Amino acid sequence: MSPTATDPARRHAALVAEIRAHDHRYYVLDDPSVSDAEYDALLRELKGLEAAQPELATPDSPTRRVAGAPRSDLRTVPHVAPMMSLDNAYAEADLADFVRRVTEGLPAGARPRFIVEPKLDGGSVELVYREGRLVEGSTRGDGASGEEITHNLRTIRALPVTLPYHDPLTLRGEVVLYRRDLARLNAAREAAGEPPFANPRNAATGSVRLLDPREVARRPLRVLIWQVVEGPAFAPSHSAALDRLAALGLPTHRAHVVCDDLAAVTAAIRDIDARRPDYPYETDGAVVKVDDFRHQEVLGATSKFPRWAIAYKFQAERAATRLLAITVQVGRTGALTPVAELEPVRLAGTLVSRASLHNEDVIAGLDVRIGDLVEVEKAGEIIPQVVGVRADQRTGDERAFAMPERCPACETPVERREGEAALRCPNRRCPAVVKGAIEHYCRRFAMDIDSVGEALVDQLVARGLVADVADLYDLQAAAVAALDRMGAKSAENVIGAIRASRERPLERLLTGVGIEHVGQVAARQLAEAAGTLAQLLTWSPEEARERAAAIAGFGPKMAESVARFLHDPESRALLERLLAREVSRPQPAAVVAAGGPLAGASFCVTGVLSRKREDVHAAIRAAGGEVHDKVRKGTTYLVTGEKVGKSKTDAARKHGAEILTEAELDAKLAPPDA
Ligand code: IVH
Numbered sequence: 001m002s003p004t005a006t007d008p009a010r011r012h013a014a015l016v017a018e019i020r021a022h023d024h025r026y027y028v029l030d031d032p033s034v035s036d037a038e039y040d041a042l043l044r045e046l047k048g049l050e051a052a053q054p055e056l057a058t059p060d061s062p063t064r065r066v067a068g069a070p071r072s073d074l075r076t077v078p079h080v081a082p083m084m085s086l087d088n089a090y091a092e093a094d095l096a097d098f099v100r101r102v103t104e105g106l107p108a109g110a111r112p113r114f115i116v117e118p119k120l121d122g123g124s125v126e127l128v129y130r131e132g133r134l135v136e137g138s139t140r141g142d143g144a145s146g147e148e149i150t151h152n153l154r155t156i157r158a159l160p161v162t163l164p165y166h167d168p169l170t171l172r173g174e175v176v177l178y179r180r181d182l183a184r185l186n187a188a189r190e191a192a193g194e195p196p197f198a199n200p201r202n203a204a205t206g207s208v209r210l211l212d213p214r215e216v217a218r219r220p221l222r223v224l225i226w227q228v229v230e231g232p233a234f235a236p237s238h239s240a241a242l243d244r245l246a247a248l249g250l251p252t253h254r255a256h257v258v259c260d261d262l263a264a265v266t267a268a269i270r271d272i273d274a275r276r277p278d279y280p281y282e283t284d285g286a287v288v289k290v291d292d293f294r295h296q297e298v299l300g301a302t303s304k305f306p307r308w309a310i311a312y313k314f315q316a317e318r319a320a321t322r323l324l325a326i327t328v329q330v331g332r333t334g335a336l337t338p339v340a341e342l343e344p345v346r347l348a349g350t351l352v353s354r355a356s357l358h359n360e361d362v363i364a365g366l367d368v369r370i371g372d373l374v375e376v377e378k379a380g381e382i383i384p385q386v387v388g389v390r391a392d393q394r395t396g397d398e399r400a401f402a403m404p405e406r407c408p409a410c411e412t413p414v415e416r417r418e419g420e421a422a423l424r425c426p427n428r429r430c431p432a433v434v435k436g437a438i439e440h441y442c443r444r445f446a447m448d449i450d451s452v453g454e455a456l457v458d459q460l461v462a463r464g465l466v467a468d469v470a471d472l473y474d475l476q477a478a479a480v481a482a483l484d485r486m487g488a489k490s491a492e493n494v495i496g497a498i499r500a501s502r503e504r505p506l507e508r509l510l511t512g513v514g515i516e517h518v519g520q521v522a523a524r525q526l527a528e529a530a531g532t533l534a535q536l537l538t539w540s541p542e543e544a545r546e547r548a549a550a551i552a553g554f555g556p557k558m559a560e561s562v563a564r565f566l567h568d569p570e571s572r573a574l575l576e577r578l579l580a581r582e583v584s585r586p587q588p589a590a591v592v593a594a595g596g597p598l599a600g601a602s603f604c605v606t607g608v609l610s611r612k613r614e615d616v617h618a619a620i621r622a623a624g625g626e627v628h629d630k631v632r633k634g635t636t637y638l639v640t641g642e643k644v645g646k647s648k649t650d651a652a653r654k655h656g657a658e659i660l661t662e663a664e665l666d667a668k669l670a671p672p673d674a
Contacts, residue, residue, distance in 0.1 A: 008049055012056045015046045019062045020160070020249075027158030027222060028251045030280070060133065060161045065154055070212035074147040077136065079126055080170045080229055083143045084301060085663055086287065086311040090649070092266055095288065098310045099262045102290055105299045105307060112290050115238050116268035117256040119285035119311055120224055122176035123205035125153065127223070129169040134161045139208060143663075152208050155217040158251045165248050169234065173225035173251075175204045178280040179346070181220035199350050200282050224253045224281070232293040239291050255279070258291065273314050285313040304667060318377045319352075320390060321345035323370055326357065326401045330409045332436030332514060335422040338363060338403065340374065340386050347378045355384040359421040360403045367391070369398035407432070428570060434468065435461050437514060441469040445520055445614070446512035447501040451494045459483045469512065470577035472498050502583045506533055509584040513574065516561045519629035521617065525551045526562060527587035533579050541567050553628050596624025598668060604631045606648045607641030609662050616665070623669050631657055639665045 019042055026032040026039075043062065050057035057063060089095050102112050126146065128136040137153035138146035154161060156175075163169070177185070177200040185203065186196035197203035207219045228234045228241045235241035242252050257268040269286045276283050290296050290308035299307040322343040329337045338357040345352055355376050357363050368374060368389050375388035406413055407425035409432035414423040425433060438457045442449040452472070460466040465479055475498065481491035507527035511520050518526065529547055530536035539547060541563045548559035565571045578584070603620050605613055605627065616639065617627045631638050631651035638652035639660045652659050660668070 008053055009056060012046065012049050012053075015042055015049070016062060018042060019046065023062070023157045024160075024249050028246075028249065065157065065161075066213050066217045070214070071151065072211065074149065074209065074211070076141065076145050077138050077148045078145040079138065079141075079143070080128065083124065083126060083140045083146070083172065084305050085143070085661065086309055087305045088659075088661070089288075089310050089312045090659075095265060095269070095310070095312065096262055098288065099265065102295075102299060102308065106295055107298070110295065111260070112295050113237075113292060114259045114265050115256050115289045115291050116259055116265055116272065117226065117287055117289070118253055118272055118279060118281075118283040119287045119313075120174035120176055120226070120253065121201050121282040121284045122174040123201070123208055125149070125173060125175055125208065125223065126229075127153065127159070127171045127173070127225075129163055129165070129171070132163045132166045134159070134163075147209060149208050151213040152210060152216040153223070155213050156221050156223055158222045160249050163248055163250070167233065168230065170229035171225045171245070171250070172227040172229065173223050175208050175221055175223050176200060176281045177204045177207075177219070177221060179282065180280065181222075185220060222251065222281075224251055226253070226287070231296065235293070237291045237293055238289050238296075241293075269312050276314070276317065277319075283314075285311050287311050304664060317347050318375055318387070319345045319347050320373050320375055321352075323368065323372045323374045323386070325370060326363075328404060328408050330407060330425055330430065330432035330436070332433060332440050333516070334407075334424040334426060334428075334430065334433050336403065336407070336414060336425065337422075338401070340368075340376075342374070342376065345376060347376060347384060350378075352376060352378070352384050355386045357386055360423065361421045363401060363403075369394075369400050371395075371398040409433075429467070431461055438466065438469055438472070440514055441472075441512040443512075447504055447508055449497050449501045451490075451497040455485070456483070456494070468574055470574055470581060470583075473502070473578075473581040473583065502581070503585055506530065506536070506584045506587040509533065509578065513565075513571070513578075515565045517558045518561065520614070521627050521629045522551075522554065522558060524587075524617075525553070528590045530587070532586045533575065533584050536566065537572075537575060537579065539566060552626065553632075590621075596622065597670075598623040598625030600624075601636040602626040602628060602634060603637050603639055603665075604628050604635055604648070604652075604657070605639045605641075607644035609639075609641035616662075619669055620665075631655055637665070 019039075022032065022034055022039055022042070046061070047063050050061065050063055087098075089098060099114075103110075106112060124140040126138050126140070127134060134150070134154065136148065137150045138148050140146050153159060153175075179200060182197060182200045182203055189196050197206070203219065204221060207216055207221055210216050225242075225245055228245065231241070235244050239256060239258055242256055246252050246254065255272070257271070259265045259268050265288055269288070272283065272286045288310050290299060296306070296308040301307060323340050324343055325341040327339050327341055329339055331337060338359070340355045340357050342353050342355060357368065366386065366389055368386060373390040373393045374386050375390070376384050377387045378384045403423055404414065407427065407430055410425065410427050410430040412425055412427040412430065415426050416423050427433065435457050438452070438461070439454060441447055442452040442457075444450065449472075457466075460475075460483075463483070465475060466472055475495060477488070477491045477495045480486055480494050481488045486494075505527065507520075507524040510518065510523035510527055515523070526536075526548065529551055530539070544563040544566050545559050548554050548562040549556065566575070598620060603625050605616050605620075609616055620627050628635065631648060633655050635652070635655055635657040637660050638648060638657045639662065640649065641662055649659060651657075
């Protein structure tokens with residue numbers, strides 16, 4: 001049969017070409033020219049043709065985006081070349097250093113050009129094309145090898161599965177979700193009773209590692225390419241490579257700026273920062289790269305990152321919104337915290353409706369009034385802050401706010417201690433204080449009783465079943481089973497989890513009872529000094545002060561607080577009741593690693609890391625390093641994860657501590673020559 005105009009093979013080829021062109025317009029150019037219905041009609045026709053003539057359905061047909069059965073696990077594959085991370089710049093001075101280092105690293109007279117582009121906040125992936133076909137995709141993994149996720153990347157319509165380019169091509173880029181796509185995805189998830197994603201980044205990184213490509217296909221993921229590994233074989237420079245990728249139909253961010261000097265680089269970064277809300281994706285910084293691939297080669301890389309690129313991290317994302325009310329929360333220490341109740345506003349990828357106002361001095365300093373348009377900032381912290389007021393936007397209807405004179409939870413007159421900014425409820429039996437203390441005790445980093453959450457604590461306290469943490473150990477299953485949303489089985493679980501918490505080492509108990517100025521690290525040191533709870537209780541006030549003061553890093557305030565806690569009648573009675581209930585086990589002796597790779601260095605660890613913070617502390621100690629809760633004079637390194645508070649990085653800068661990423665810490669823990 002000779003092909004004619006109505007020949008199915010021809011029609012098939014025409015449909016494939018048309019659908020690909022629409023995919024490109026929609027996903028890559030963000031400029032669709034047909035409606036969803038018209039697009040679906042083309043895809044339906046294609047499926048019909050392939051159903052009638054299965055030999056037409058080649059693996060790269062648009063109908064075959066979702067291919068294969070769900071996986072049971074993901075295979076690890078090596079990267080063509082290591083996927084390095086980027087050195088970070090936090091201030092414009094760091095950029096000046098970078099430009100100087102680059103210039104000095106090149107032959108005299110060379111004038112490097114720079115590319116500034118958005119740093120995309122998603123998950124990085126490697127894509128391998130061979131003979132014009134997408135043959136493998138993988139996650140970054142540990143940089144040397146990652147998880148093979150080709151089946152999932154194939155479902156991303158923005159990504160061509162064939163290319164009009166046949167030489168080996170290895171690309172790297174970011175899997176992202178546009179904010180508007182996340183809003184739609186979350187609405188659908190909530191309608192289906194599934195939890196919404198907190199932000200586009202979590203949605204993207206979680207989705208690419210799913211085992212079932214059919215589920216991935218339902219998520220509106222995109223890929224934006226930011227690197228060609230073959231570099232000079234593909235184009236003379238990074239900017240030329242980005243242009244060539246776009247011409248081949250590959251998705252790039254199309255937001256790079258060519259800069260000739262430091263002034264232009266700085267201006268381009270400021271511009272990207274200002275435009276963040278306009279980009280459809282989340283950006284957490286800008287990346288500056290040396291453009292010319294020959295220059296990149298001359299500059300080379302350290303063991304961790306290329307010398308030809310740097311990431312400039314933006315400080316924070318800000319937004320303006322209406323302050324609807326100020327409510328007051330009472331925490332476990334009795335401190336009253338004013339909380340701004342806001343008209344919901346999108347900030348750094350999440351919807352924010354509450355922000356901290358810290359204390360009455362902050363409210364007075366900002367002169368913030370109810371009804372004001374306020375500036376809210378999320379400087380990496382988990383809790384957003386109100387940082388400013390648009391006083392010029394006032395109508396005159398705004399109302400001043402005064403902190404209450406009585407505790408909102410128990411009506412006791414509040415107090416302000418000398419030298420403190422916080423008002424406190426002095427009533428130790430205040431239900432808000434009691435609940436806060438019990439919730440803190442049960443947290444993961446303390447006694448880790450995860451079946452006792454906020455809702456259960458509310459009921460236990462409201463019904464008078466528990467008045468302090470020692471009462472938890474006297475709870476009867478029948479009483480718990482009688483509470484709302486509890487049954488015999490869940491009550492048994494709760495009782496079992498509480499009982500199991502008795503096996504935790506002393507440091508967890510000391511973290512859980514909340515001694516003022518004693519954080520997780522100090523609680524561990526104190527536990528190591530005492531050994532057991534019984535032993536700790538034998539310390540006289542003087543002995544407690546002396547012993548605590550002898551612990552590395554304990555100042556007089558901490559030592560005094562330990563002595564006070566041990567001899568205050570109420571807190572002492574609590575510890576004695578915990579001892580009578582056999583809560584906590586002897587603290588294992590400190591492992592002293594003499595002469596490890598980190599000997600002589602002191603660390604503070606902050607932010608969300610890939611593993612539990614206490615495991616990071618243990619690894620540092622095992623390598624001979626010291627760990628402290630705070631950055632102080634003499635701290636050598638601040639190790640930062642995600643969501644790092646500005647106060648910690650500011651303190652690091654002030655005290656001259658070097659800021660490390662988790663990967664950089666790992667490199668120090670296991671030096672390559674070890
Ligand atoms: S270039 C040799 N460009 O940031 C490393 N990275 O800290 C070259 N990222 O793992 C990286 N946007 O996931 C580059 N425009 C961009 C980027 C970008 C986001 C991520 C990437 C990388 C991490 C480096």
